[in-house]
Amino acid sequence: MTHERTLELLDDYVEGTLPPHDERGVRRHLMQCDDCRAEERELRTLLDEAAALPPGIQPPVELWEGIAARLEPRSATVALAPEIPVIGPRPVRRIPWWMQAAAAIALVVTTSVVTLQIDRAGPAQVAAVQQQPAAQQAAAPAARTALAAFHPAEQEYQRAIGDLEQMLGQHRDKLAPQTVATLEANLKVIDKAIQESRAALAADPNSRELATMLSQSYDAKLDVLQRAVSL
Amino acid sequence: MTTGMRMMMGAAAAAALAVAQPAVAQRQVNERQATGATGTVEITVPAGAVRVTGWSRNEVQVTGHLSRSTDRVQISGGRGSMEVEVVSGSGRPGNATLTVHVPAGKSVEVQTSAGPVHVSGVTGDVEAVNRGGPMTVEGSPRDVELTSTGGPVTVNASARSVSVNSTGGPVTIGGTVRGLAEVNAMSGPVTVTAAAERVEINALSGPVRITNAGGPVEVASVSGPVYVAGRRLSGSIENVSGGVVVEGTLGGGLSVESHSGDVELRLPAGTAADVDVTTYSGGFRSDFGAGRRDGNERHLRLGRGGMELSITTFSGNVKLTRR
Numbered sequence: 402m403t404h405e406r407t408l409e410l411l412d413d414y415v416e417g418t419l420p421p422h423d424e425r426g427v428r429r430h431l432m433q434c435d436d437c438r439a440e441e442r443e444l445r446t447l448l449d450e451a452a453a454l455p456p457g458i459q460p461p462v463e464l465w466e467g468i469a470a471r472l473e474p475r476s477a478t479v480a481l482a483p484e485i486p487v488i489g490p491r492p493v494r495r496i497p498w499w500m501q502a503a504a505a506i507a508l509v510v511t512t513s514v515v516t517l518q519i520d521r522a523g524p525a526q527v528a529a530v531q532q533q534p535a536a537q538q539a540a541a542p543a544a545r546t547a548l549a550a551f552h553p554a555e556q557e558y559q560r561a562i563g564d565l566e567q568m569l570g571q572h573r574d575k576l577a578p579q580t581v582a583t584l585e586a587n588l589k590v591i592d593k594a595i596q597e598s599r600a601a602l603a604a605d606p607n608s609r610e611l612a613t614m615l616s617q618s619y620d621a622k623l624d625v626l627q628r629a630v631s632l
Numbered sequence: 633m634t635t636g637m638r639m640m641m642g643a644a645a646a647a648a649l650a651v652a653q654p655a656v657a658q659r660q661v662n663e664r665q666a667t668g669a670t671g672t673v674e675i676t677v678p679a680g681a682v683r684v685t686g687w688s689r690n691e692v693q694v695t696g697h698l699s700r701s702t703d704r705v706q707i708s709g710g711r712g713s714m715e716v717e718v719v720s721g722s723g724r725p726g727n728a729t730l731t732v733h734v735p736a737g738k739s740v741e742v743q744t745s746a747g748p749v750h751v752s753g754v755t756g757d758v759e760a761v762n763r764g765g766p767m768t769v770e771g772s773p774r775d776v777e778l779t780s781t782g783g784p785v786t787v788n789a790s791a792r793s794v795s796v797n798s799t800g801g802p803v804t805i806g807g808t809v810r811g812l813a814e815v816n817a818m819s820g821p822v823t824v825t826a827a828a829e830r831v832e833i834n835a836l837s838g839p840v841r842i843t844n845a846g847g848p849v850e851v852a853s854v855s856g857p858v859y860v861a862g863r864r865l866s867g868s869i870e871n872v873s874g875g876v877v878v879e880g881t882l883g884g885g886l887s888v889e890s891h892s893g894d895v896e897l898r899l900p901a902g903t904a905a906d907v908d909v910t911t912y913s914g915g916f917r918s919d920f921g922a923g924r925r926d927g928n929e930r931h932l933r934l935g936r937g938g939m940e941l942s943i944t945t946f947s948g949n950v951k952l953t954r955r
């Protein structure tokens with residue numbers, strides 16, 4: 402996504418109201434653009450101060466409850482209501498592992514999974530929550546490579562993918578064989594892309610472009626899995 | 633009894649059954665009920681073919697036949713909302729083949745499985761769910777929303793918006809879409825020839841072909857080739873192993889990504905854009921000059937620049953072609 406377009410969409414992005422394609426485009430641009438990231442930080446700060454985010458958006462599909470429940474212990478210090486979507490289909494804001502990615506790659510600690518939960522949980526719970534992954538990222542040395550900086554985001558990706566694969570496994574027999582075959586064939590294509598990007602990034606660990614490409618491949622896998630479990 | 637006689641008797645019995653069965657099992661339908669010019673007609677047919685046609689009368693008419701004599705068509709509702717449903721006196725209803733005439737201004741909601749659905753002549757919304765047959769929508773509906781788990785989906789209409797969810801079979805949208813043409817498809821080719829204001833396609837393996845886009849385009853695919861042509865193009869196109877070809881004029885920022893597929897942009901000679909090309913191991917060819925190289929990135933200014941064009945591949949080749 403372009404710089405100009407990102408700025409146009411940034412308000413909605415921060416509000417979490419963008420459709421998935423736009424959301425993904427903005428997220429990727431943020432990983433590469435210092436100016437837009439600064440703009441995003443300002444917007445989020447304003448929102449934090451105004452405590453303007455609406456609480457308790459209901460997840461539209463009960464499928465996501467399992468993931469929400471599994472992720473909940475990681476923010477155990479927050480009284481996270483079960484209906485708060487940690488991950489979910491459109492238009493609910495998904496788990497912002499991308500924020501960790503953006504923050505990590507840019508070596509800027511801005512937000513995290515927990516920060517979003519803070520936005521929703523209210524100021525009284527902020528202090529306790531800040532001991533969570535954001536704090537771990539804050540401790541990251543500034544000289545880390547893009548590969549090392551991507552590591553926390555990659556772990557989040559892999560956790561989410563594992564959850565979705567488990568959910569898919571539970572209702573795989575309800576899908577038509579042709580649908581399963583299509584899914585598996587395309588997931589293999591994406592896995593190959595992930596492997597190639599991962600290997601290239603390992604060989605060139607300072608490449609921000611490769612980290613972005615790897616993130617894109619993970620995004621593609623998450624999109625496919627999310628669609629598959631909602632069939 | 634000789635073998636020949638047995639065969640003759642068997643054939644005669646089979647012929648008698650074939651003739652007798654429709655008369656015994658089928659039930660003809662011819663029902664009608666007055667209603668208002670607007671509102672919604674819900675049509676539920678557990679299995680079978682449904683043809684819905686808008687007409688100028690303020691009346692709902694259902695004709696056709698039911699495969700079981702114990703089944704019947706039930707029409708309920710009034711001036712606004714109406715329901716047409718095949719119900720059974722015992723167990724699940726059998727197959728139905730129905731033609732439903734509705735006031736043209738009504739919205740229509742159809743639910744069926746294992747049979748074709750055809751809607752035409754309706755100017756209200758059209759919503760249909762089909763679990764096993766082809767769906768076709770024609771005419772000038774307002775908003776169209778179709779869900780299919782098998783069978784082709786074809787919309788050839790002048791609509792405000794069209795949304796199709798399909799897990800199998802080709803999806804084709806033609807005509808004119810004044811707002812958003814949206815397709816989520818698991819497999820099967822997706823073809824949008826409609827003159828569409830905005831297009832969003834999410835596909836896995838089927839080729840995606842958009843030939844007449846008139847503005848923002850969002851496409852995400854995994855393994856099928858993607859072709860996008862139109863005017864005032866902007867938005868984003870993402871693929872993993874499939875190639876991407878974009879052809880037309882730009883109307884805003886455009887981002888094109890493919891992991892291993894080749895990317896080709898066919899642009900008019902007068903295009904004004906700032907182009908960023910990032911590729912890890914793919915080749916680069918350009919009719920607009922090589923630009924400035926910075927590591928894995930290239931920066932080109934086409935004409936006086938302005939609109940931002942971003943192309944990213946891992947191993948796919950990138951080609952900028954002057955049309």
